[in-house]
Amino acid sequence: MSWSLSGKVVWITGASSGIGRSLAVEAARRGAWLILSGRNVPALEETAAxxxxxxxxxxxxxNAQKDEQEASPGARNHAACTLLPFDLADPEARLEAAQKALTIHGRIDVLMLNAGVSQRAKFVETSADVFNLIMETNFFAAVDIVRAVLPQMCSHSSGVIACVSSVAGLMGAPWRTAYSASKHAQAGFFSSLRTELYGSGIQISIVYPGFVRTxxxxNALAGDGTRHGKLDPLQKFGQxxxxxxxxxxxxxxxGKLDIKVAFELKARLGVFLSRYFPALFVRSISRHGGL
Structure with missing residues (x-):
């Protein structure tokens, strides 16, 4: 099932920086109508610009005037970018945001669940509050937003839901127990949801980035919830x-359902070893501290 972003209403979470910002800019270039979410309002304004x-x-x-004339009635009289800031970890805030998002253009054609937080601490050094915050932000928030948006997509028998996971959703790594758990949970949820929606006209895709320069x-959390503040070498030289x-x-x-991107040799090798040679994988990855 192929489709085009042109004229689509696209809601992107985590749009204030990194992959989310780049996804927003590229979607705008392709003619999408955007709803941009994150916590940092000035950064979202930069993305919108x-x-x-x-x-x-x-x-x-x-061509711009022609596209505007041909846009759907629900999108025609609105700004190309609408900011919808909220705290993803707040259950009430994210549900309220989802309801607002559905009213801005009268529909959501593409839901891009990109927001998330990573971790850099051993499990024994990570407080329960920090572990739960990561699971809440990365996993339960995505489930809640899908629960709010999916009925509208089902009523139109169309829509795309994409979740940006991680290579950590395909293999474990030290100092990322909560992060990897949340990403594995995403994979289980969205791959299962995909089977339930087969034939509905709704596309469920999971994106697995490897090493991207973000x-x-x-911004990852240490065990006490403070900011890690260090750039991983593989990300420093990432895509x-x-x-x-x-x-x-x-x-x-x-229409691709599972998407691996920025998967250089180390990412591919890590996933392969984790799946087929777990003992060798553990020895190897424990030496250099993960991804």
């Missing part, structure tokens, strides 16, 4: 997030 520039750069004035490791975003949208538009 980048999206607007990308849209203008990709269309001349005549600040996720710097440009703009390239990652283009690849993700390209594959989503072709």
């Amino acid at each position: 980048l999206c607007e520039r990308a849209r203008l750069a990709s269309e001349n004035q005549q 600040a996720i490791s710097e 440009n997030p703009e390239v990652t975003a283009r690849t993700i949208w390209d594959k989503l538009e072709t």
Whole structure:
């Protein structure tokens, strides 16, 4: 099932930086109507400005006017980018945000669940509050938002739900017990949901980024909840997030369900060893501290 972002209403969580920001800019370039969410309002405003520039750069004035005229009635009279800031870890806030998102254009065509928080601490050094916060943010928030948005998609027999997971959702790694658990939980939930929705016209895709040049490791939580503040070497030299975003949208538009992106040799080898040679994988990954 192939489709195009042009004219689609796309809600992106975690749009203030990293992969989420690049996904938003690329979607704007392809003609989508965007709802951008995150906690950092100034950063979301920066993303919106980048999206607007990308849209203008990709269309001349005549084509832009034509696209506006051909856009669906629900989207025609709204701004190309709408900001919807909220705290993903707050159950009431995320449900309220989901209801607001559904009213902005009257529908959501593509739900991109990108927001999340990582971890850099051993399990024995991670407080229960921090562990639960990571699970709440990465997993339960995604489930709640899908629960709120899915009925509308089912009523139209169309829609795309994409979850940005991680290579940590395909294998374990030290100092990421909560993060990896949340990403494995995402894989289980969305792959199961996909089987339930077979034939419904709704696409459920899981994205597994390998090593992308973002600040996720710097923003990761230590065991006491403080910011890790260090950039992992493999991320420092990782793929440009703009390239990652283009690849993700390209594959989503072709209907691909499981998407591995920025999977260089170490990521591919790690997943292979974890699956087929777990003892060798454990010895290897424990030496250099993970991903």
